[in-house]
Amino acid sequence: MSGSRGSDTRAKAYDVIFFDLDGTLHLSGEPFPGLVDFINETAGVHGTTFVAVTNNTSMPPAQYQKKLIKMGLLPDAFQLCSPLSVLAAASVEDISRNIFALATQDVTAFLTEHGYETSNKRPNAVLATFDVEVDYTKLTAACNHLTAGAKLYSTHVDIRCPTASGFIPDCGALTHLLESVTSTKMDKDFGKPSDQMATYLRQKYLGADKRAVIVGDRLYTDIALGHAMGIDSVLVLSGEARSDDPGLEAGRRPTFVHESFLTFLKAAYAPNESAPSVRSYAAV
Ligand SMILES: [Mg+2]
Structure with missing residues (x-):
């Protein structure tokens, strides 16, 4: 449980929160309870920019965005990026x-x-x-x-x-x-965790003084993208990774581990009702 207080303090300072979808926002299309409402409120009240980053290229980004709106996310509360967004950008070289x-x-x-x-x-x-x-x-x-x-x-x-x-x-x-x-x-x-995606996200969302974090359930895509971008990362245990995942002890670690996206957000924006982070690597 060490480091949970440190993670609370750091999490408040994020201007941009990149987040994964399957295993992080939802499981098989069913959003985790309470999460959608919390994102809607946080984006509206705190002005945090939420960016869904998916590798799903079975449909255009706008079509996928509509699926998330159907799950309850407000259109103004988030943006969506997929490898197709990277390919569509004029900056791709x-x-x-x-x-x-x-x-x-x-x-x-x-x-x-x-x-x-x-x-x-x-x-x-x-x-x-x-x-x-x-x-x-x-x-x-x-x-x-x-x-x-x-x-x-x-x-x-x-x-x-x-x-x-x-x-x-x-x-x-x-x-x-x-x-x-x-x-x-x-x-x-052009997907997570490629340099092409990392460069696109940095150019589009991160100014010199913006602090960002990526939240996801896969070490080799979500957390690896955080390392490629040079930003903090939160591994959530609501999808693929487990707390005893060997990847946590070897290779590239996340900055924090949380039970879920919601427990991370509560630690950042509603610390009185939050559960502590499972583990924090901030001091490592
Ligand atoms: Mg996932």
């Missing part, structure tokens, strides 16, 4: 805009709207996404383009996506399939 998109129809339309040529004719790159409409025709076309010399981009490297009925193949699995069939290596990705 060193990538070809002539691509074959292994993507849903909506995501392909989003990319076209943001300056990508997505025809199937001699693309310079194949972009793998979380294409939940994938079929053999598209996979064959992607392989043919890669064999002809196109680069391989991937929105993110997550192998599997958790659902209520178990894991399903995510973008990383599709990427591995394309790599193994065509002996191609992925050139770059």
Whole structure:
């Protein structure tokens, strides 16, 4: 329990709170009790900027934003960023805009709207996404383009996506399939915890004097992104990671560990009713 007082004091100073969705805000689409209301109030009263950062590229960011609003988040209380936001930014460099998109129809339309040529004719790159409409025709076309010399981009490297009925193949699995069939290596990705995502978030949300934290349930995406950005991180135990996770003792540690996103927020904004942090690495 050591360090909980220190975490309270530090947490109050954050101007921007980046947060993960599945396992952090909600579990299989069901928000954790009390959390949505607390975020709405905190954003309104304290002026904190909340930014949902998801690797989900099965739909355009605006569509995903609507899902969160349906869960009860107020439209003004948060912003949303996915690897597609990074790809849509004018600042993204060193990538070809002539691509074959292994993507849903909506995501392909989003990319076209943001300056990508997505025809199937001699693309310079194949972009793998979380294409939940994938079929053999598209996979064959992607392989043919890669064999002809196109680069391989991937929105993110997550192998599997958790659902209520178990894991399903995510973008990383599709990427591995394309790599193994065509002996191609992925050139770059744009999701958590890539440098591309870290740079985008820093440029968009962090001025020189802004203090930020990232909250999430995965060490190798959420906490790793915190390290890539050079900001504090909070590992929550409401999703994938456990308090005895070997990753906590080896490699890159989070700044704090909390039972949930809500216990972290209460420690920061309502310390009288908060539970102490499970562990704090602030003094380490
Ligand atoms: Mg998660």
